[in-house]
Amino acid sequence: MEKKIRWGILGCGRIAKTFAESLQHVADAELAAVASRTPGKANEFAKAYNVQCYYENYLDLVKDESVDVIYVATTHNYHHEHVLLCLENKKPVLCEKPFTVNSKQAEDLIKAARQNKVFLMEAMWTRFLPCIVELNRLLSENIVGDIGLLRADFGFRAKGRNAHKYYFDPNLAGGALLDLGVYPVSFSRMVFKKSPLSIKTFGYIDSSKVDEHAAYMFEYGYGKVAMMSSSFSIDIPHDAVICGTEGYIKIPYFSRPTQFSIKLHGQEEKTVRIPFASNGLNYQAQEVNKCLKEGKLESDIMPLDESLEIMKMLDALRKEWGLKYPME
Amino acid sequence: MEKKIRWGILGCGRIAKTFAESLQHVADAELAAVASRTPGKANEFAKAYNVQCYYENYLDLVKDESVDVIYVATTHNYHHEHVLLCLENKKPVLCEKPFTVNSKQAEDLIKAARQNKVFLMEAMWTRFLPCIVELNRLLSENIVGDIGLLRADFGFRAKGRNAHKYYFDPNLAGGALLDLGVYPVSFSRMVFKKSPLSIKTFGYIDSSKVDEHAAYMFEYGYGKVAMMSSSFSIDIPHDAVICGTEGYIKIPYFSRPTQFSIKLHGQEEKTVRIPFASNGLNYQAQEVNKCLKEGKLESDIMPLDESLEIMKMLDALRKEWGLKYPME
Known part of the structure; x- marks a missing residue:
């Protein structure tokens, strides 16, 4: 029997639910664990999607050795922090878009992924439809x-x-x-x-x-x-x-x-x-599974340098408008 | 019986033919005369559209007292010259778009129309569909x-x-x-x-x-x-x-x-x-007929100041591109 890739979901908001549903349509995927910092939320999510394991903090999910890859589904202001947490713990990541808040953060994550030799991909699901x-x-x-x-x-x-x-x-x-x-x-x-x-x-x-x-x-x-x-x-x-x-x-x-x-x-x-089958997010999960099984650190379809270039364009637009976020 | 507005067409190219066809669908319009400077072309056009009178120069058309209004159908580089010829001879004009080559020419024509108290309108036929x-x-x-x-x-x-x-x-x-x-x-x-x-x-x-x-x-x-x-x-x-x-x-x-x-x-x-009926150019002809019968010098739907503003926008774009025509 084919080995199933065991997924963890970090963050239990709306997009996390959509992704959990899509995973049910990926033959070699299994939702193994979820985590939320909001008390009770991960438990509720786990019950709804029949997930065996849930955590009320992110580190426990990241450290869970039975989890093969983590889908980071928090709001974009947290992507940098949460993806970094995964990568530093050698955990492969699919990160919701926008990849980060700005290109500086994106560069950081790409550097961490390459230094730690861990798989990382932006969840630009459109590309895989x-x-x-x-x-x-x-x-x-x-x-x-x-x-x-x-x-x-x-x-x-x-x-x-x-x-x-x-x-x-x-x-x-x-x-x-x-x-x-x-x-x-x-x-x-x-x-x-x-x-x-x-x-x-x-x-x-x-x-x-x-x-x-x-x-x-x-x-x-x-x-x-x-x-x-x-x-x-x-x-x-x-x-x-x-x-x-x-x-x-x-x-x-x-x-x-x-x-x-x-x-x-x-x-x-x-x-x-x-x-497309299911809600369409399943195709990006399939790509991640494929990359992990082939030992790839990046997807050829949505490579990291391209995610960085996209963040640079968003930066350039915001610069023209004079839009800077408080955390920048 | 309702008085028919007698139209003249100045220039016998492609758009002139389309307009001549459309006039056949305007109850109170009649194509009275056409003119072309190309020998034989006006004659041929007149035969094709059953027009009684044709001229091999523009001045004769403009001076024809039986013609109520002239449709200027020459290429845009000639609009200024030909519309002016009409206006100075107190002949109402429907001028093919673009109204002129630039806003300076448009200002000239508008001034001439107002000074001579003669009807003038840009043939932006779309507006009347x-x-x-x-x-x-x-x-x-x-x-x-x-x-x-x-x-x-x-x-x-x-x-x-x-x-x-x-x-x-x-x-x-x-x-x-x-x-x-x-x-x-x-x-x-x-x-x-x-x-x-x-x-x-x-x-x-x-x-x-x-x-x-x-x-x-x-x-x-x-x-x-x-x-x-x-x-x-x-x-x-x-x-x-x-x-x-x-x-x-x-x-x-x-x-x-x-x-x-x-x-x-x-x-x-x-x-x-x-x-729309016919080829659609008939609606602008109806508007011109209506204006002439009401003694109006401009159309409320396509007023001259608006045609001028449009030419100014086209000028502004060309200026950004560094595009200047030889005749400017």
Whole structure:
């Protein structure tokens, strides 16, 4: 029988639950332990997801030798601290996005992972969805020719509509960029396969001292532009489009797509439909399992240097807006 | 019987033909005369569209007292000269877009129209389509709340695909901005009802010395941004989306829409379908007829000051790119 990878979840919030559900759809994965610092929360979580072991502090989870890998599911302001805790204890990590609060923190984690020779990956689950894998295959064949424009937006009105408080809390590194903007920015890195040469942006800092709404353009050299936005103040269609000399590809719900359409110059539009199983987070868990079994320290699909580059772009945008978090 | 407005067409190119066809669907319009400086061309055009009178020079058309109004259908580099010829001879004018090559020329024409007390209007036909009239009615009711983002793009690959040469001729004030970009820019003026406070852009000047591709963002104050693009080098979906605090409206083929969809926060998406008759250019002709019959010198829907503001935005973009035409 195939050895199951034993997962631990550090932090028991909303995304932790979604991940726990997705793990049930990964054949060689088993949720072995969970931890929360909030009394009773880990126990409740363990009962709900039938987990045998739970802890009321993070160190015990990290030190649990029966746990193969830890999913860090705390708010982003804690990623640096909690990932470091894992790595220093030689525990492989899948870290929720945004990877960290800023690129300095990301560099720290990458250095720690490499020094300790421990696996680390950003939980950019989008990259592993079958629909995106196929999109990337087609892009590698230059299906739309030379790409001149990418558009990707992610925004919804959170204010005054049962908003999660942490969206607007600077102490939790809140704001639309790190929560939503990380998707279009990461997508732009995936499509252009490099970081921009220059950035132009309008960004709006809320009275809460975080960004509520922003528009940004990245330039990658002559005639190559990504136009993106992220917002907690308005609803924006959650779509991306990749335009080139031979045509364009529309990707509805580009962070969790089940289809995309290809319109090549002078041809009929074609739709490619590839649904994902479970809630989609399972594919990134599969990638982690695969990497661990192969003894890899990084994923080829979401390598650490790329996560660092994404954090640098987010830093660059915040710098333009004058947005600095209290913990920086 | 209702008096028919007698139209003259100055210039017999592609758009002139489309307009001549549309006039056949305007009950109180009649195509009375056409003119072209190319020998034989006006005659041929007159035969094809059953026009009684044709001229091989423009002055004769302008001086024809039986003609009530002239549609100037020459390339944009000639608009200033030809519109002025009409106005100085007290002949009302519908002028093809872009209104002129730059705002200085636009100011000239507006001044001439007002001094001579002659009707003048930019042929921004989109504004008069029933679908856009309904869209504007809904926007005036703030249907999507406070608008924070407008996106509008217009681009297709013209290079190497039987491109009309004038697309890339600086002597004809070519380039994607004046030919295609005028649509998103005009649309942004319609939606935000004012000109931007600031502009950020990437623009790419071709070896032909005109813009082949550009991305631009306009800002109208706190949290209000339009993101637009125009291109002759890549295919871009010809769509617009208007996003606000209450939801968004998607307008496919926004320069010539037959439908749009409204998605309000927490509600199902609704589609509004309003096809247009003929090729759609007839609605602007109807507006001109109406204005002339009412003795108006400008259209309330497409007033001259607005055409001037649009030219100023196009000037501002070209200035950022360092694009100056030989005739400037």
